[in-house]
Amino acid sequence: MSTATPTAGKPAKKAAKATGLTWTIADADHMTQAEIYGEVLTQAALKDGRVVALTADLAKSTKIGKFEQKVPERFFNFGIAEANMFAVASGMAETGLIPVVSTFAVFASLRAAEFVRTDVCYQKRNVKIIGTHSGTSFGQAGTTHHCTEDIAVMRCLANMTVIAPADARATAKAVEAMLAHDGPVYIRIGRGFEPPCYKDMDFEFTIGKSNLLRDGTDITVIAAGIPVLQAVEAADRVKPDGVSVRVIDMHTIKPIDEEAIVRAVQDTRRLITVEDHTVVGGLGTAVADVIAKSGKGCAFRKLGYQDEYSIVGYPEDLQHRYGIDADGIVSAIGEVLKQDFEQDEDWEDE
Amino acid sequence: MLAAAERKRLQDKARAIREEIVKVTYACGGSHIGGAMSQTDVLVALYYKYMRIDPARPDWEDRDRFVLSKGHGGVGHAVVLADKGYFERKLLDDFNKTGSPFGMHLDRLKVRGVDASTGSLGHGFGISIGMAMGARLTGRQFRVYCVVGDGECHEGSVWESAMAAGHFKPTNLTVFVDRNRFCLDGPTEEVMPLDPLDGKFESFGWRVLSIDGHDFDAICGAIETAHAETARPVVVIANTVKGKGVDFMENQTAWHYGGLDDRMKARALESIARS
Amino acid sequence: MADQAQELRARIFLRSCLPLVKVVLEERSAYRKLLYRAGGAVQFAAADSEQGAWVELTPEGLDVKQGKHPSPSITLTFKALRDMNEFFAGGLALPRVSGIAGLPSLLRLLPFLLKLKMLLPDVIPEDPDEKALKVRMLLFMVTNALSQLNKGGDEAMAKYAKTSPDRIFQLTVENGGPAAYLRIKAGRSKAGRGTYTRRRPYVHMIFPDSEGAFDVLTQHFSNVEAVRLGKLRMEGAMEGGKEIGLLMQRIEAITTGAV
Helix, strand or coil, rough: CCCCCCCCCCCCCCCCCCCCCCCCCHHHHCCCCHHHHHHHHHHHHHCCCEEEEEEEECCCCCCCHHHHHCCCCHEECCCCCCHHHHHHHHHHHHHCCEEEEEEEHHHHHHHHHHHHHHHHHHHCCEEEEEECEECCHHHHHHHHHCCCHHHHHCCCCCCEEEEECCCCHHHHHHHHHHHHCCEEEEEEECCCCCCCCCCCCCCCCCCCEEEEEECCEEEEEEEEEEHHHHHHHHHHHHHHHHHCEEEEEECECCCCCCHHHHHHHHHHHEEEEEEEEEEECCHHHHHHHHHHCCCCCCCCEEECCCCCCCCCCCCCHHHHHHCCCCHHHHHHHHHHCCCCCCCCCCCCCC | CHHHHHHHHHHHHHHHHHHHHHHHHHHCCCCCCCHHHHHHHHHHCCCCCCCCCCCCCCCCCCCCCCEEEHHHHHHHHHHHHHHHHHHCCCHHHHHHCCCCCCCCCCCCCCCCCCCCCCCCCCCCHHHHHHHHHHHHHCCCCCCEEEEEEEEHHHHHHHHHHHHHHHHHHHEEEEEEECCEEEEECEHHHHHHHCCCHHHHHHHHCEEEEEEEECHHCCCHHHHHHHHHHCCCCEEEECCCCCCCCCCCCCCCCCHHCCCCCHHHHHHHHHHHHCC | CCCCHHHHHHHHHHHHHHHHHHHHHHHHHHHHHHHCCCEEEEEEEECCCCEEEEEEECCEEEEEEEEECCCCEEEEECCCCHHHHHHCCCCCCCCECCCCHHHHEEEEEEEHHHHHHHHCCCCCCCHHHHHHHHHHHHHHHHHHHHHHHHHHCCHHHHHHHHHHHHHHHEEEECCCCCCEEEEEEEEEEEEEEECCCCCCCCCEEEECHHHHHHHHHHHCCHHHHHHHCCCCCCEECCHHHHHHHHHHHHHHHHHHCCC
16 A cells, blocks of 8 residues: 655645555454464464464464464364364374364354364363354354354363453463363454453463452452453443442353352352353353352342344444443443442533 | 285184174174174274284374274274273173263273274264374374264265365375265165265375275275375275175164174074174 | 535534644744733634634633624634635635734734644644644544534434444553544534543554654554554454544545545
8 A cells, every 4th residue: 555645735636545444354463462362372382393273264364374374384274164173183182282273163162063072072182272253253244153152062061171361461371371281172262353451461360260350349240251341441430439349350161260259249249240142051150050059149140142143233332232341231230239320421522 | 915814814803803793782782783794894904914003002102093983883893902902802791881981982081992982973084184194293103094984974074074185185094984885774875875985085185995895805905005105095995785794684774773682693693604 | 505515614624623723822832922912802704604713812822712702803704614614724715804903813813823734634744843733733633523523413423423332432642642532422422632531442543652643644554554564553443443534534525625
């Protein structure tokens, strides 16, 4: 693209300038934050010869393309054929390799579900799975490419560890933890343009241990994945109104951090879960299991897709529509606490 | 061409394996006996002549791998493994019983000598490709063998695997199709036709060898040809007879799965002895 | 009666551009001396429109108000809104001047108005301080103009704002640089200076320095190129960035008279 050189004195009616609105999937690499995880994976592969990457014609979309550039001899593209890819991963793991399989969440968890279950989980093969474009992060693609069921599906597979990192930095740490862990792991992420939740890499990330992002005593919001940032924003927004919200990043849904949940029940007695996922069988259900098991009562609400399929739309619009963005969370907090929050009604231009 | 003594050795072993399969089927109340019989000669050639394995070290990193993608042939595989010494033969007396490590489809975590847990069709083929590619990547020389059922070739994932192998060319893998021309509901060509199966594999980039799956000269010749082939992966379409060795089972749809009583067991054993 | 396009254009000039004379005063202390013993009000008007604005001068500073001053010291009346718009766009359009007594006020104001010419697309200052001033003015102008598009009934903008949840479009120049935002919610809009703190921005355009901000705001580099070259960081919704980019283009088209 050229830069238009200005000519002196003449306004208007020039040729159309670069608008910044045209971009192709090849440009996406420069604009995304998901490349952090692609970089971490590549570095890991350069250090450990056992790491192998597999994709089903989605190298560019899932940002595993950097791996392809740096470690081409250990990168395999299986074309649009997910089932076989997982079977092959199982076979590779048998020979001592650590296959990292990357495709859209909907294909990893549903289309290839049986292969994940039978070839990876049942046989306890050390295969790592990264499901991208989970939830409705691929809004425009419509329901066939959304995945609001993957946490539920992966959660009910024995031997599977299920992680939903909050942002690119958390994903990078999750990838490191995943490679160090022995056994099948499923990580679900968005499409890579999600805003950062963690401001730097100076935070803990341990599989099975949640992160406390805001301490509070009135109500707890437990979130995983993209909604974590929204939960933090919601908590900060109602703080001036005197509401003390505890925000927990429950990045590992299986095995879930039971202790943190029970403590939240005891300390705040009100729990809201938020996930870019159906409320049936995902984070909310996992938390509910723990609450029920604890025998303690609390007010409880699950935010997510209420057993429905999502429509087409930009992901932020969908998150707003389905109530899992900061506005939705603030609203839910208000309902659970039965109070209203002050609105900003100043509309004068400055 | 095999020396006569060698051929006899293999044929006698195959007969012995078939007898054991009948006995196990009788004891456990029923098995996928038809397919176990059709695959036996291929398994015998592999396990008793070509595969570099050590029953004392089932996890030996450099061993040759075997994947029975048509996992329901597990009863036949289990008998071979027992005979090779991976575990005691008497453990097969509990085949199918609650708590036994042995059932219709063998579990690699429970049975020594099994490299992949199969049963659901269309998985083992891909797994064997992964093992073959893994061998290359880790610089090891072991070979991988995979037996796929012909009915199994209805599964789309089989063709994903075939396509991937045509692309990645794992020539250290040899695939056999147990072409007994039957699936559960009837002859394959009536239920969902597969012919021309050889043409299909060829078009996916494979070298196809079509043989009589009960002729040891042909089987061994095919395996050696596959070992020498370096340009394309090799698939051996072994034309077999479902229920081979037991006259009342041969080419019978019904004997895809069945149980035997005393009388049928005796008849079966007698038929095998004659074969 | 002036047509809708001219009304919209005027809205932007009067409400988003003219008030920037105050920024000139804030950022260029040299201009203070123009206000020594200053007084009076300079009124801008057009014969065919209700719109207008006046600049009030005092020794303390300048104030810009919309509408018609009850008794301005000097009035510049353009034949038509079109002409007034041309004047603000840097073109040659002379108004009828009434109230000679207010001439000193106009003379004091003129340097400020001339300084506003740096907003013109072709003006590329060499001096980094001048560039920074243009960036500051552009930031405030753009966010304000977007709000004017909505309040002035521009079809595209109004449609976008109508269905929008409460969203913030934030532009920030780092390291002590200027910041401005646009807030949209269910048909309403507000342009503000600085950083909106009550919610996270829906789209945040972050410029590490003034140079980069200049290149992007004057549209000499596309957003994609700018990101690649490190002149711009985009945070927030990808598609939101695109939407606002389109609207910013409209601003330029309207102000330069391309539309």
